[in-house]
Amino acid sequence: MIGFSPLNPGVEGKSMSKRRFLLGISATVLLAATVTATLAKPLRLAAPQILGLSCLERTCVEDAEDLQRAQDLVRAAVREVEVLTGQTVPPLTLVLCSTSECYKSFGGDRERAISFPWLGAVISGPDWQDYIIRHELIHWLQFDRYGAVETMSHPTWFREGMAYALSGAPDWDIPEHYQPMISRYRGWQEQRNLDGLWTTQPEF
Numbered sequence: 001m002i003g004f005s006p007l008n009p010g011v012e013g014k015s016m017s018k019r020r021f022l023l024g025i026s027a028t029v030l031l032a033a034t035v036t037a038t039l040a041k042p043l044r045l046a047a048p049q050i051l052g053l054s055c056l057e058r059t060c061v062e063d064a065e066d067l068q069r070a071q072d073l074v075r076a077a078v079r080e081v082e083v084l085t086g087q088t089v090p091p092l093t094l095v096l097c098s099t100s101e102c103y104k105s106f107g108g109d110r111e112r113a114i115s116f117p118w119l120g121a122v123i124s125g126p127d128w129q130d131y132i133i134r135h136e137l138i139h140w141l142q143f144d145r146y147g148a149v150e151t152m153s154h155p156t157w158f159r160e161g162m163a164y165a166l167s168g169a170p171d172w173d174i175p176e177h178y179q180p181m182i183s184r185y186r187g188w189q190e191q192r193n194l195d196g197l198w199t200t201q202p203e204f
């Protein structure tokens with residue numbers, strides 16, 4: 001899972017170290033229970049309608065009155081990311097929550113958006129910034145083109161630097177500690193032919 005966490009730097013690192021700690025516990029039963037609990041919420045992305053959300057195509061909201069606006073935002077974001085990258089964004093589910101209860105029920109925490117490989121993403125509300133949606137779509141492309149496991153093994157400066165740089169997030173909404181990652185990604189990208197960016201595993 002990869003989140004957009006401008007207001008909460010370090011959230012991803014915290015969850016990664018927690019996961020490492022849990023993986024170090026040898027009791028299989030405990031590990032199985034932990035994995036099940038961790039996966040249960042994101043798995044709800046597979047059928048948001050059953051949970052009372054209103055969905056159109058693969059865009060879902062809590063209040064049906066927001067559905068058209070949400071779908072317009074998502075369609076525009078998909079179009080922009082596809083034009084920019086030359087890649088087709090995979091057809092996953094995007095839940096745009098208005099309340100924190102909704103966001104947390106799909107596995108969100110203190111970040112503002114989070115993507116789960118093969119399932120989709122949840123965006124927190126009440127505002128849905130277009131650049132946050134694009135940020136998550138870039139993560140979808142990373143998972144799809146490089147593989148979920150491979151993506152998570154890439155350095156954070158590459159994964160997040162790319163998502164921030166290509167999504168066009170405004171400087172004022174990017175926490176300071178991501179700025180060097182974005183610069184590093186931009187420097188890395190400048191040395192490369194963009195045609196090959198998505199077809200081969202990146203080398204660092």
Ligand SMILES: [Zn+2]
Nearest residue numbers: 002003004163
């Ligand atoms: Zn991200």
